[in-house]
Amino acid sequence: MKPSELFQLKLPTPSGMSSAEWAEISPQIRDQAFFSARVEQQRIVDMLHDKLTQLIRNELDPSEFRRDMRSFLDSIGYSPDEGDVGTIKDLRTRARLELIRKINVDMARGYKQWRQFTTPAALEEFPAQRLVRRQRRNVQRDWLTRWQVAAQAVGWEGVYRGDDMVALKSSPIWVQLSRFGHPYPPFDFKSGMGTENVSIDDCVKMGLVKEGEKLKPVPEATLSPEEEP
Numbered sequence: 001m002k003p004s005e006l007f008q009l010k011l012p013t014p015s016g017m018s019s020a021e022w023a024e025i026s027p028q029i030r031d032q033a034f035f036s037a038r039v040e041q042q043r044i045v046d047m048l049h050d051k052l053t054q055l056i057r058n059e060l061d062p063s064e065f066r067r068d069m070r071s072f073l074d075s076i077g078y079s080p081d082e083g084d085v086g087t088i089k090d091l092r093t094r095a096r097l098e099l100i101r102k103i104n105v106d107m108a109r110g111y112k113q114w115r116q117f118t119t120p121a122a123l124e125e126f127p128a129q130r131l132v133r134r135q136r137r138n139v140q141r142d143w144l145t146r147w148q149v150a151a152q153a154v155g156w157e158g159v160y161r162g163d164d165m166v167a168l169k170s171s172p173i174w175v176q177l178s179r180f181g182h183p184y185p186p187f188d189f190k191s192g193m194g195t196e197n198v199s200i201d202d203c204v205k206m207g208l209v210k211e212g213e214k215l216k217p218v219p220e221a222t223l224s225p226e227e228e229p
Contacts, residue, residue, distance in 0.1 A: 003108040004056040010034035012045040023179075036100060038089065047072050048100065055101060056108045066097045099189075106186045114184035117197060118169055118218040126197035127215050128158075128208055131165040131177070134185075135192035143193060150176040158216070160206045166198050168208055170216040183219070 013033040015022070022030060022037065034049050051068055054060040060068070070092055080090040088096050117126065131147060133140075144165065150173050151159045158171030167173045174183035185194045203209040 003112045004053055006111075007034070007056055007104075007108060008049075008053050010049070012042070012049040014040045014042045014045045016040045036091075039091070041076075043076065044073070044078070044091070052101070052104045055105055062098070062101055065101055066094065069097055103186065103189065107180070107182075110182070110184035110186060113195075122197075123169065123215055123218065124200065126199055127170075128160075128166055128168045128198040128203050128206075129174075129195040130198050131187075132194055132196050133192055134194035137190070137192045141188070141191065143191075147173075147177065158208065160208055162206065164206075166206060166208070168203070168216070170218045175219075 154172040158168035160166040179188040
């Protein structure tokens with residue numbers, strides 16, 4: 001099933017909860033819902049869901065998404081709380097709309113890439129992947145330390161023990177590493193991190209795979225876009 005089709009199946013769910021509070025909800029429930037943190041009006045969540053579906057289908061560009069959402073918000077008389085005007089909590093601001101757009105579209109693309117790169121044929125050639133920086137950030141998180149903490153949490157299962165952030169695609173480290181509990185990027189809000197394939201030959205050299213070894217299957221992944229604050 002295409003990412004846009006999976007996304008469309010999600011149930012628009014208005015809620016006053018923050019992203020941190022949503023993270024405490026059972027994944028089985030969270031993965032079936034589409035929500036925007038602290039948005040309690042059903043019609044707003046419905047419109048976001050519709051417009052994001054169009055974005056994922058490439059039927060809208062980012063500027064059209066922002067234009068359509070602002071027009072809709074104006075038409076229903078949307079007004080944020082007085083102290084929230086112009087902040088990230090204000091749905092009319094570029095910052096909030098871009099946050100909603102980017103995390104949802106990036107998640108759909110990450111899921112699509114994961115599906116493509118974990119087919120049996122792809123795994124035979126590229127059984128592992130490397131965590132790499134895709135976009136620069138003014139303030140960068142310490143992903144090496146985060147990687148090592150995640151590796152220890154999963155007992156270094158399928159993880160290269162050298163000075164490179166490489167692990168088999170079947171390793172539980174990818175889910176452990178992710179704020180969202182998914183084995184594909186983005187792994188956190190505004191992280192700028194992504195993945196690249198690692199060949200079977202390099203995996204053998206790293207000791208991740210033995211010659212002729214039957215590879216462990218990759219667990220199923222879900223598409224569960226989320227956004228903050």
